[in-house]
Amino acid sequence: MKIFFIFFFVLFSFLVHSCLSNNMIMRTQSMRDGDVIFSQGKRFAFGFFSLGTSKLRYVGIWYAQVSEQTIVWVANRDHPINDTSGHIKFSSRGNLCVYGSVNGTEPIWSTDVLDTISEPALVAKLSDLGNLVLLDPVTGKSFWESFNHPTNTLLPFMKFGYTRQDGVDRFMTSWRSPGDPGFGNVTFRIERRGFPQMMMYKGTTLWWRTGSWTGQRWSGVPEMTNKFIFNISFVNSPDEVSITYGVLNPLVITRMVLNETGTLQRFTWNGKDKKWIGFWSAPEEKCDSYNHCGLNGYCDTTSPDKFECSCLPGHEPKTPQAWNFRDASDGCKRSNAASLCNGREGFAKLKRVKVPNTSGVSVDMNITLKECEKRCLRNCSCVAYASAYHESEDGAKGCLTWHGDMLDTRTYWSAGQDFYLRVDKAELARWNGSGSSGKRRLFLILISMIVVVMLLMIMLFCFIRKRRQANRHKKPPSTFAPSSFDIEEPFVLEELEDKSRKGELPLFELSTIAAATNNFSFQHKLGAGGFGAVYKGVLENGMEIAVKRLSKNSGQGMEEFKNEVKLISKLQHRNLVRILGCCVESEEKMLIYEYLPNKSLDCFIFREEHRAELDWPKRMGIIRGIARGILYLHQDSRLRIIHRDLKASNILLDNEMIPKIADFGMARIFGGNQIEGSTNRVVGTYGYMSPEYAMDGHFSIKSDVYSFGVLILEIITGKKNSAIYNENSNLVGHIWGLWQKGEAREIIDTLMDAESYEESEVMKCIHIGFLCVQERASDRPDMSSVVFMLGHNAIDLPSPKHPAFTVGRKRNVKNGGSSGNCPSGETGSSVNDVTLTDVQGR
Ligand SMILES: *[C@@H]1O[C@H](CO)[C@@H](O)[C@H](O)[C@H]1NC(C)=O
Ligand SMILES: *[C@@H]1O[C@H](CO)[C@@H](O)[C@H](O)[C@H]1NC(C)=O
Ligand SMILES: *[C@@H]1O[C@H](CO)[C@@H](O)[C@H](O)[C@H]1NC(C)=O
Ligand SMILES: *[C@@H]1O[C@H](CO)[C@@H](O)[C@H](O)[C@H]1NC(C)=O
Ligand SMILES: *[C@@H]1O[C@H](CO)[C@@H](O)[C@H](O)[C@H]1NC(C)=O
Ligand SMILES: *[C@@H]1O[C@H](CO)[C@@H](O)[C@H](O)[C@H]1NC(C)=O
Ligand SMILES: *[C@@H]1O[C@H](CO)[C@@H](O)[C@H](O)[C@H]1NC(C)=O
Ligand SMILES: *[C@@H]1O[C@H](CO)[C@@H](O)[C@H](O)[C@H]1NC(C)=O
Numbered sequence: 060m061k062i063f064f065i066f067f068f069v070l071f072s073f074l075v076h077s078c079l080s081n082n083m084i085m086r087t088q089s090m091r092d093g094d095v096i097f098s099q100g101k102r103f104a105f106g107f108f109s110l111g112t113s114k115l116r117y118v119g120i121w122y123a124q125v126s127e128q129t130i131v132w133v134a135n136r137d138h139p140i141n142d143t144s145g146h147i148k149f150s151s152r153g154n155l156c157v158y159g160s161v162n163g164t165e166p167i168w169s170t171d172v173l174d175t176i177s178e179p180a181l182v183a184k185l186s187d188l189g190n191l192v193l194l195d196p197v198t199g200k201s202f203w204e205s206f207n208h209p210t211n212t213l214l215p216f217m218k219f220g221y222t223r224q225d226g227v228d229r230f231m232t233s234w235r236s237p238g239d240p241g242f243g244n245v246t247f248r249i250e251r252r253g254f255p256q257m258m259m260y261k262g263t264t265l266w267w268r269t270g271s272w273t274g275q276r277w278s279g280v281p282e283m284t285n286k287f288i289f290n291i292s293f294v295n296s297p298d299e300v301s302i303t304y305g306v307l308n309p310l311v312i313t314r315m316v317l318n319e320t321g322t323l324q325r326f327t328w329n330g331k332d333k334k335w336i337g338f339w340s341a342p343e344e345k346c347d348s349y350n351h352c353g354l355n356g357y358c359d360t361t362s363p364d365k366f367e368c369s370c371l372p373g374h375e376p377k378t379p380q381a382w383n384f385r386d387a388s389d390g391c392k393r394s395n396a397a398s399l400c401n402g403r404e405g406f407a408k409l410k411r412v413k414v415p416n417t418s419g420v421s422v423d424m425n426i427t428l429k430e431c432e433k434r435c436l437r438n439c440s441c442v443a444y445a446s447a448y449h450e451s452e453d454g455a456k457g458c459l460t461w462h463g464d465m466l467d468t469r470t471y472w473s474a475g476q477d478f479y480l481r482v483d484k485a486e487l488a489r490w491n492g493s494g495s496s497g498k499r500r501l502f503l504i505l506i507s508m509i510v511v512v513m514l515l516m517i518m519l520f521c522f523i524r525k526r527r528q529a530n531r532h533k534k535p536p537s538t539f540a541p542s543s544f545d546i547e548e549p550f551v552l553e554e555l556e557d558k559s560r561k562g563e564l565p566l567f568e569l570s571t572i573a574a575a576t577n578n579f580s581f582q583h584k585l586g587a588g589g590f591g592a593v594y595k596g597v598l599e600n601g602m603e604i605a606v607k608r609l610s611k612n613s614g615q616g617m618e619e620f621k622n623e624v625k626l627i628s629k630l631q632h633r634n635l636v637r638i639l640g641c642c643v644e645s646e647e648k649m650l651i652y653e654y655l656p657n658k659s660l661d662c663f664i665f666r667e668e669h670r671a672e673l674d675w676p677k678r679m680g681i682i683r684g685i686a687r688g689i690l691y692l693h694q695d696s697r698l699r700i701i702h703r704d705l706k707a708s709n710i711l712l713d714n715e716m717i718p719k720i721a722d723f724g725m726a727r728i729f730g731g732n733q734i735e736g737s738t739n740r741v742v743g744t745y746g747y748m749s750p751e752y753a754m755d756g757h758f759s760i761k762s763d764v765y766s767f768g769v770l771i772l773e774i775i776t777g778k779k780n781s782a783i784y785n786e787n788s789n790l791v792g793h794i795w796g797l798w799q800k801g802e803a804r805e806i807i808d809t810l811m812d813a814e815s816y817e818e819s820e821v822m823k824c825i826h827i828g829f830l831c832v833q834e835r836a837s838d839r840p841d842m843s844s845v846v847f848m849l850g851h852n853a854i855d856l857p858s859p860k861h862p863a864f865t866v867g868r869k870r871n872v873k874n875g876g877s878s879g880n881c882p883s884g885e886t887g888s889s890v891n892d893v894t895l896t897d898v899q900g901r
């Protein structure tokens with residue numbers, strides 16, 4: 060009898076529950092704690108939840124597809140329910156209300172539709188985008204939606220911003236703490252005053268500014284235009300100012316969260332690892348903090364050792380004493396205020412700028428930049444101008460003029476726009492660096508004299524060196540070190556000692572290293588690196604090391620040695636080879652690295668006997684690891700580094716097959732005003748060099764991306780790019796031909812375990828490889844996009860354009876890569892000076 064009763068009760072309550080149709084609440088229904096409604100495609104859920112161990116109950120929306128509790132919207136933020144007696148139902152006037160108990164009369168939260176909704180069919184429905192909508196299903200008319208009331212999360216396709224007429228303002232407010240979704244201190248919104256920009260406030264303090272919209276992105280968020288992921292639409296019309304981050308592929312799960320400490324973060328869900336990946340966050344650098352350099356100052360972190368603040372052209376520190384102590388909060392004042400409007404002025408151009416606060420600017424979208432300049436010159440209160448949109452389809456557009464103090468200006472390494480500051484003639488000359496004042500002329504004369512003297516010295520030096528080299532050919536090689544790098548030795552010694560003093564780079568004693576390598580015996584030799592032989596050693600404590608020894612009798616490796624010392628001790632990443640120390644004693648110069656037992660990547664992918672060892676997960680792991688390592692170099696390390704010689708023999712593998720990028724002998728730090736470099740001495744390895752680098756000597760982060768693309772294709776095919784395949788084309792050209800015929804699968808390494816991969820995944824990887832080797836550098840994705848694409852299978856990739864495949868006549872060009880013994884520890888010989896005429900593109 061009792062059991063029967065219980066059964067009946069369960070059945071009854073089940074029936075009551077199922078009255079709630081699965082993805083909506085009808086006007087006549089109510090919802091209790093425990094009920095959940097799902098969106099049509101089961102992507103989002105709406106109902107009651109608790110956070111962590113807390114008993115408090117909230118009503119909100121969360122991802123139904125994601126295994127980790129991830130709340131994207133909360134209704135009763137400041138009014139949690141103490142127990143599970145909460146209820147949700149429509150009020151008589153049609154508002155959706157949350158009540159604290161079954162019989163509650165005062166709702167603790169309610170939608171805010173003012174007019175009575177008469178539609179009897181009114182429902183609350185959860186959409187697959189995560190939007191809870193009150194609508195009349197018959198007419199489709201919507202009365203209220205949760206997307207118009209963001210909490211701390213911005214979902215794709217959610218509109219952000221305000222309307223000018225009816226006072227809707229969609230902005231984000233952080234939670235109070237990770238366990239408390241109440242209204243927190245941090246807000247993020249599109250500012251109403253002046254030219255649109257987004258601002259983050261902590262309490263009432265302005266904390267971060269995105270800068271104004273430049274046509275493609277916010278000027279202070281250079282990373283945020285990922286053409287492969289987002290479809291961003293910005294609207295600035297008489298009706299509204301808003302931005303929507305759409306995703307091109309609706310299956311990509313991504314959200315932007317304003318966290319309670321004042322950081323905006325974007326995460327994407329990685330279904331494979333079942334976790335959220337932090338993809339982007341801001342503010343990040345000192346220069347991002349609002350007004351870091353005070354009135355009329357600007358912030359520039361591109362040179363790591365310099366004080367990041369400077370005064371805008373035409374300005375000087377208000378309190379130079381404070382500036383001496385790296386405190387710029389007082390800002391700058393005009394150097395000579397009287398001369399602002401004397402009719403003899405011009406504009407100093409500052410490049411790659413996040414323009415100052417646009418809250419007070421005058422805007423005219425109708426005039427060109429030239430007219431803008433004239434307008435600013437005519438108006439004595441105008442201190443600066445810039446184009447409103449500099450990245451719009453039809454070129455630079457519109458005119459912004461500043462009148463008064465300029466706040467929160469910064470410069471970027473590779474983004475931002477041109478900014479024109481009004482200065483007097485003298486200042487302009489100083490800024491242009493091409494003045495004609497007497498002092499200037501004297502300075503120029505001095506400089507040219509120095510240059511002439513230096514040229515003479517260099518000629519003399521080369522002459523002597525030639526003579527010496529000629530002599531050396533006659534005599535048997537002596538153990539005496541030639542003088543060509545003795546000259547530079549003090550510098551290296553100083554730098555190394557300085558580093559070891561700072562604890563950056565331990566010094567090893569020569570005797571230790573000699574003992575570890577059995578006096579540099581032939582058996583211990585692993586191969587030849589960029590600037591000398593590489594030995595394997597075992598320290599007394601059993602630790603295995605790789606020792607790179609600068610050849611004694613050539614001055615050639617000195618530059619690379621210095622470069623490597625300079626760079627690598629500052630870098631630390633799982634996917635970069637780790638330096639343990641160095642040794643400089645008498646004539647010996649050595650760098651000591653961790654020893655990696657598995658040799659370099661080329662030993663695996665280009666050797667039949669080893670290729671089978673690499674199944675697809677291993678290859679994919681290697682590709683991802685290399686990508687992360689490069690991303691670190693390009694973006695995440697304190698320095699911005701272009702490696703310039705990425706190739707299979709420079710990728711070492713540890714015993715878990717984790718790839719480590721090695722050999723920074725040719726890497727370049729990018730700082731100051733550089734976004735791309737150029738050189739007359741093209742170094743690098745045939746087959747991995749991008750066309751713009753090989754042919755014109757231009758290198759940029761995109762030349763590394765090119766090399767990475769080649770690596771992907773090599774890893775998948777097990778073939779060298781530099782070899783010639785059919786019809787005179789290299790590997791890239793060869794696969795491209797097959798790809799266009801839809802036959803690229805033929806190229807997948809036949810020695811790779813066919814069970815270990817899905818063809819579609821490999822094809823996607825080839826696709827990414829092709830995106831990286833596109834002819835035009837600007838078409839190639841940056842490494843953050845590459846890492847993203849590699850991590851997300853659901854992404855729709857754009858079609859690659861024609862790749863660059865350089866076909867070289869192999870005159871002076873050595874074929875890079877391993878030579879015979881397949882060295883481990885360090886790399887195969889690689890420094891090829893490829894003169895420009897030797898390589899031809901097509
Ligand atoms: C929860 O409990 C607190 C204190 O016990 C009380 O002040 C509050 O009104 C209760 N909230 C609800 C929704 O019952
Ligand atoms: C709700 O009201 C009903 C009758 O109006 C009463 O029987 C019930 O005890 C009430 N429940 C609570 C939790 O107050
Ligand atoms: C909010 O900001 C105010 C002032 O900025 C601060 O005093 C307060 O502690 C902050 N509250 C929280 C929860 O962080
Ligand atoms: C991007 O968004 C706009 C407006 O929201 C839409 O018209 C367009 O079709 C979208 N493009 C893609 C590729 O999704
Ligand atoms: C907020 O974001 C910053 C930066 O990503 C992070 O260090 C911090 O832990 C986050 N805070 C919380 C509470 O998640
Ligand atoms: C900068 O913007 C903030 C926020 O709108 C405003 O309070 C401040 O006065 C602005 N400063 C200038 C110089 O325009
Ligand atoms: C641009 O100029 C045209 C004609 O001079 C005018 O009709 C229009 O309103 C102007 N637009 C704006 C945004 O000022
Ligand atoms: C200069 O520009 C300011 C701001 O736009 C404006 O208020 C003022 O009238 C202008 N002065 C002249 C002389 O045009």
Ligand SMILES: *[C@@H]1O[C@H](CO)[C@@H](O)[C@H](O)[C@H]1NC(C)=O
Binds near residue numbers: 408
């Ligand atoms: C300085 O450079 C600007 C633009 O780069 C130019 O218009 C101006 O004439 C130059 N002035 C002098 C004094 O060289």
